[in-house]
Structure formats: C-alpha cells, structure tokens
Amino acid sequence: MKKRVIVLLIYLLSLPIVLASLFIGPSETATPSAIFNLIFNNEGNTYLIKSVLFDVRLPRILLTFLVGGSLAISGCSIQAIFRNPLTDSYILGLSSGAAFGAALSLAYAFLPVQISAFIFGLLAVGLSYFMARKNKNVSTVSLILSGIIVSGIFTALLTVVQFFSDPFKLQSIVHWTMGNLHNANWEKLQSAVLPLSAGLLVLFIYRWRLNVLALGDDEARTVGINPKKDKLIILTAATLGASSAVAVAGIIGLYGLIIPHMVRMIIGPDNRQSIPLNFVFGGVFLLIIDNFSRSLSGFEIPIGVFTMLLGAPFFIFLMKKTSIGWNS
C-alpha cells in the first residue's frame, strides 16, 4: 500500500514539477515575479518574457524530460536482458559510441546526427557484448570490463575527430560531449522526438517480456520465447533511445544506471510497472537536476557532471551490495 502511494505521488507530482521548471532560469527578465506580474496584472515585457518561456525554457524542459526518461528506460531494459544490474548505456560503451558517431556527423556532416549516433551506438554495444562473451556466457564483470575498453576506444576516436576539427566546431563538440541541454530548442526537440519515441514505444510493448528474459535464456526458451530474437529487438530499441538522447544532449553518464535502481527500490523489479515509472521518474529527476544546474551559479554546469558525481558513488555502493562474480 505504501508503495502505491509513493508511485502515485511520483506520477501526480510530475506535471507540477514540469510547470514549476518554467519559472527557473538565469534570465533577469523572466523572473518568477515578472511572470506572475504578466499573468495576473498583464504588466511587463510581454514579448521578451513569452520568448524566454516558450522558445527557451519550454523546449528545454520537454527535451530534458524525454532524454531522462529515455536513458532510464533504456538502462532498465539493458539491465534486464543482460541480467546484469551494473550496466547501462554508459557502461556498455553505447554512449561513447553514439557520441563519436554524433561528433563525426557534426564535423563532417556525412550522415544526419541521429542516424550516425545510432549506428555507432549499436556498433559499440555489439563490440562490448562479443568481447565479453566466452563459452556462450557473458559474466557480469567481463561485460563491464569490455564496456570500459569499448568506451575507451570510442573516446579516443572522438578525440581524433576533435583534433581535426576547426576551432568553432571543436568548441561545440567539447561542450556537447560533457552533457549539456543549454542549447535545446524546438528544432532539436523535433529531431529527437521521433527516434526517441520509437525506441520507447517498442520497450514499452516488450515490458513484460523483459521479465521472462531476465530469468535467463534457457528459462525463456523452454516457455516459448526466442531469446535471441527478442533480445536483438530490445537492444536495438534501447540503443535507438539512448543514442538519440546522446545525439541531442551529449553524454549524461551513469544516469541509466541510477534511475532503474531507484525505481526498483520503490516498486520492485516487475518491468510491467517499472518501465512506465522509469520514464516519468527518469524524466522528472533529470529535470530537477537540470533546474539546479541552471540556477546554482551564474554560468551553467554541464548536466553530465552532476550525474557522474551522483552516479559514481552509487555504482560503488551497488557493486559492494550485489555480490557479483566472474561467472554469473
């Protein structure tokens, strides 16, 4: 019963938090009192305030929400199909792969950013998986290690791209890889909304199958599920969601690891409930972090910095708590 109250609160509070976020930001014109003044007394610089609210803040809020929800759901699905509570898109090297793909596209414009990020994200996951595979078995630890290697490779390649880019492009690439939402706008939102929603929709449809797959390949096969096919579909959808998030917001490290665990603590591991909750909680929580990052100091702290500082100790805690082995 207590669980249900918390879940209900999360769902109910999400909309007010989204609305409240409209009032937060470094602008000296669109302060909360100025906005209230405009709404209730119809006084103030209508045009400027409206522009800050609807062209700057609203697209950013929506994008942040989508990115947060998408990283959380994709992390949750990846953990289920790899039967490994210590992974997410960041740890598997997916984020670095997608970042490299996106940077390549930013620097040389040979493919649309989203598509390039998706291709290299998928490539990175594939590499991590096959490097970790030994005797048809992928252990928890070897998957993490191969993820580190793959992540290293693509980070190095990303540096190469940066090295050969002209200073203007370089600045934008560097800023964006740190994980940043400050240049969100309607166009960015538009470019991301389709691939993000497609990935999320597939994962939402497959949410119960995740339970079956999380019990293991043999256990799935004997009850009538083809694990190879299902895992490929789910992994592709998760990669689509996570790589699109990277393409618009840069690397937001470990976020896909933290949120699914928090959601599991609240509601348990049943993915029928946890997938939708991951979306809402992941979206709202990233929005809250972003609100801090754009109001704590005069300049914006990249959001990826926050999630890494939050995620790293959390990862260590999980590693200590879950007794993981090389063979399981």
Added chain:
Amino acid sequence: MEQLSHAITAKSLSFGYKNTLVLDQINMGIEAQKLTFILGPNGSGKSTFMKILAGLLTPQKGTITMLGKDASKLTYPERSKLVGFLNQQHKAMFPFLVEDVVLTGRAGFINFIPKETDKAASIQAMEKAGIMHLRHRKYTELSGGEQQMVMIARILAQNPKILLLDEPTTHLDIVNQSRLLNLLKLLVAEGLTIVAVMHDPNLAFIFGDDFLFLKDKKIIRSGETMNAWDIEFLKTIYHGKLQSIPHNGRSLLVPY
C-alpha cells in the same frame, strides 16, 4: 500401435561436446502417461540427455519425436505447449516476486501482456504446487527447496503435456520430496507424461513406473527377465558396495 503408446521416441541419437562423445546412437521410447525416471552414475550424461529432449541442445545425429511430431521442426511456442523443462539450477538476478516468476511460465500463450486467464492459471499452478503462501515473497530470498517448488509451479502454469524434470528433488527435505513425488504421480494420473532425472535410486523405485539407466553413452534397461531394482542388474550400473533390502514388493538399495 507401438508408436502411439510412446510420448517421446529417440532414434539413433548422438551428441557430443567438442571432442567428447556423451550419447552414442541412442534408441529409446518413453511411455505416455507414465512416470519415468532416468538414473545413472555421476557424469553419465543425464542432464545433457534432458537438455536435448527439452530442445536446449541440438543433437549432432538422430531424430526425436514428441507426441508424433518431429521435435526439430517445432517452433518455440509450439514446443512450450508440448514440453516443460525444469533446469537443474537456476539463478535469478532480480528480486522478482514468486507470483511474477510463476507467471512467466505462461509466455507461450501471451503476446505481450498477461491476461486475467494467465493470472488465474498461475494461481492454480501455485495452489497445486502448494506454494500459495510464498506468492508475495521475493524469489531471491527463498531457500533452495522453495525456489525449486516455484520453478515447478512455473512449469505447471505452462501446462504442457510432457514434463522434463532434471533432479526435481534436490534441495528438498525428505517430507517435501515425498510431497513432490506424490504430486508427480497425481499429475501422471491426470494424463501427463513425466520424465525425471533422479540422484537417489530408492526414491525412484518407490514412486516410478519405468526406469532408464544411462551408462557408457548408452541407455540401458533392465530387460524382460529382471526388474530395475534387482541387485544383480544394479551392480552392472553402479560399481561399489551395494546391497538390497525388500520394500513393498520392490527393493531398495543400501550402501555398506
């Protein structure tokens, strides 16, 4: 008519891992609506044999027929409606509730989201397996024996015609062993065919209808003239210090 009485038949079945042959040209039939036990020394390939029957391993040679159908041509959902399989060990990574684990047995019937009928079937299965009191517990926090019963309830929810159980009584105490074996007898009386690997020949002799022994890559039966529990026959299977004592018209095996 001979073929119809068999739920499973294997013809010249061979299987090996890399360089070691485990099963060599096996021919056998498992009678329908009987409780058949597979016995044999450690490492004789009992689990491998069960995994082949369950479709988890593909034999290099030979064919398997299940209820008249070529097993190699069955799709995953088709097979799941014919055969259920209990693996020797299962490790869960996430603390799913018992009722959620049992519900996954219905996967072959479910497109994407379980319906009320699936929930009803898994509740019925939990009642049958006697684990209703565990339904809201976390699977990962149960004892080995309780987990075993959960996985058995999962197969019952799956509702197949044939049950393949690899050492279903391990982790169970003696009372629960008898409870489970009596449940298996009841299921056979209701029309199921059950094949189970047993570690303990005595439990098999008390409850079983038919016995197959795996030894030296072959399946051996006691033949027409001898019973499976005859000590002379058993000595050809298990080498070592064994004697038999009579029990309910059969014999039990005691080490000395």
